[in-house]
Amino acid sequence: MMKHSEKQATKAKILTVDDDSIINFLYEKHLSSQYEVFSATSGEEAIDACQMEPPDLILLDVEMPGMNGYETCLKLREMTSAPIIFATAHTSLEEHLKAFDAGGDDILTKPLVVEILLRKVALAIKLKHNQEKLNKEKDTLRGQAKDFLYSINNSRVLLHFASENLSCRSFDELAENVVNALQDFSLQGCVSIRHGDSDICMTTHGEPTSLEVSILDKSKSMGRVFQLNRNLVINEDPVSIIVPNMPESEESAEGIRDNIILLAETARKFCENVDMRKMSMARAENMQLALFEATKGVEDIKGKQEQMLMDVRLLLQGLIDKVEQSYSILDTTQDQERMISGAMHDSVQLILKELAIGNKVSEQLEVVIKSLNGGDKQGDVDLF
Numbered sequence: 001m002m003k004h005s006e007k008q009a010t011k012a013k014i015l016t017v018d019d020d021s022i023i024n025f026l027y028e029k030h031l032s033s034q035y036e037v038f039s040a041t042s043g044e045e046a047i048d049a050c051q052m053e054p055p056d057l058i059l060l061d062v063e064m065p066g067m068n069g070y071e072t073c074l075k076l077r078e079m080t081s082a083p084i085i086f087a088t089a090h091t092s093l094e095e096h097l098k099a100f101d102a103g104g105d106d107i108l109t110k111p112l113v114v115e116i117l118l119r120k121v122a123l124a125i126k127l128k129h130n131q132e133k134l135n136k137e138k139d140t141l142r143g144q145a146k147d148f149l150y151s152i153n154n155s156r157v158l159l160h161f162a163s164e165n166l167s168c169r170s171f172d173e174l175a176e177n178v179v180n181a182l183q184d185f186s187l188q189g190c191v192s193i194r195h196g197d198s199d200i201c202m203t204t205h206g207e208p209t210s211l212e213v214s215i216l217d218k219s220k221s222m223g224r225v226f227q228l229n230r231n232l233v234i235n236e237d238p239v240s241i242i243v244p245n246m247p248e249s250e251e252s253a254e255g256i257r258d259n260i261i262l263l264a265e266t267a268r269k270f271c272e273n274v275d276m277r278k279m280s281m282a283r284a285e286n287m288q289l290a291l292f293e294a295t296k297g298v299e300d301i302k303g304k305q306e307q308m309l310m311d312v313r314l315l316l317q318g319l320i321d322k323v324e325q326s327y328s329i330l331d332t333t334q335d336q337e338r339m340i341s342g343a344m345h346d347s348v349q350l351i352l353k354e355l356a357i358g359n360k361v362s363e364q365l366e367v368v369i370k371s372l373n374g375g376d377k378q379g380d381v382d383l384f
Contacts, residue, residue, distance in 0.1 A: 011036040012125045015055040017046040017072065018087065019064045023112075027059060030114050031121065043067030047075055055082050057125050059108070062088040062099070070102040077103040083124040087112065154259050157184040158266065165270040169277055171195050175202045178241065178267050185259055187243055192216040193271065194238040216240055225261065232257060236264040238271055298368050309355050316348050 016027040016039045024039040031037050038053070040046040042064060050058070058076065062069035073084055083105040088095065091109060099107055106120055161181040168174050171193045178191040179202045190203045190212050201208045201216055208216070219226070219233045220240050226233040232243040232253075241264050246253050323344055327337050 012056040012129075013038070013053065014057045014059065014121065015040065015046060015049055016059045017041075017043070017064075017069075018059075018061040020061070023061070023087070026112065027117075030117060035121070035125075043069070043072030043075070046072055047079075050076055050080055054080055056128055057082055057121060058084045059121075060084055060086050060104070062086055062090065062095070070098055073099075073102040073104055083128055085120060085124060154185070154255075157181055158259075158262055160184070161263065162266060162270075165266075165273070168270055168274055171200050171271070171274055174267065174270055174274055175200045178202070178239070178263065179204050181263055182241075182243070185256070185263075187256065187260075188245065189241060189243040189260075190216055191242075191267075192220070192240040193267070194220070194240075195271070195275075216242065225257070227257075232260065234260050234264045236261075236268040239264050239267045241267075295369055302366065302369065305361060312351070312355060316351060320344055320348065 012035050014027075014031055014035045014037050016024050016031075016037060018024050018027075018039075019041050021041065024041070028037045028039065035056075038049060038055075040049050044067060046058070046060070049055075058080075060069050060073060060076075064072070067075075069086060069088070073086075076084065084103060085106045085108055086099040086104045087108045087110055088099070089110040090096075096107055106124060108117060108120060158181070161177060161184075164177045164180075165174060168177065175191050175193045178193075179189075182189045182191070182204050188204050190201065190208060193200045199213075199217070201213050203212060219242060220235055220237070222233050222235065224235050226235075227246065230244065230246045230248070232246050234241045234243075234257075241260055243256065243260055246256060323340065327340075332340070
């Protein structure tokens, strides 16, 4: 039969296993002041007791009817890592090796010496508690390391997303980058970006279905953060992101939710950036058209200026020729002809001097044309 001493939660639990009730009584007598002791008289009882209330230490007899101590130890090792100390009258090396091969941690030699019993029990329990403490610390450090690596990976995904969108020029490209970020987070989902009178819808698994498009359209009115069952909706106007099949663990779900909120916020900022780029590109296109028209106009003025200068020179030369041809008709003297020709020559030189200013205007117009065409640069300049 199994006997239980009065339970004290602060005491370590010791299971004693011996078919000799006197030995079990001695164990309880010497150990119960410091530990909670409960006993079993067979291997089968020991296994049942261990299943009902896992002990901190097991004192196990070797010679028992039915299942002996070695067989019992092998079974107990399948369900507990508590230290097992064999108690045996055998002193041979072969028997001691059997005890260790079965999974025992230490050996007490019968007849028992109380001082040795107390010391070995205390040391075994202390080592067990120290090992449990180390395991907890190891688990804590492992968890912290896992969280740290998870955080680093999430930061890497968001940094990569931001880097990819620094030169983003369209909402289609931005939506594709959001989908890529979801995949980098090892998530499935849909994204919608609204601009003007149209919506861009993309998913991590290909073209969105009509149902997914409908859900994305309805989700924009569900508030900033909304979760229905295991479906998470994040709205950062004009961006909506849906992540289905969220984990049931609140701790895991919270991490994913925070990442998607950051992703949506960042995408919203880049929507503003895309809008600014589109406005800038439209202005740049208008400026290029204006420059083209201005260049064409100045070239036309320059051409007309040059044509006018040439026409004036031709007219002056024609005037001189006509005056000289009229000398014979007018019956002028040589002195008169020289006087008239001299006056004509002086006037023509004054006119040609004024025309020289027109040549400088043409040169200045040429400089303006080169400037409008971008100087000596060839090809288009990408300003955005």
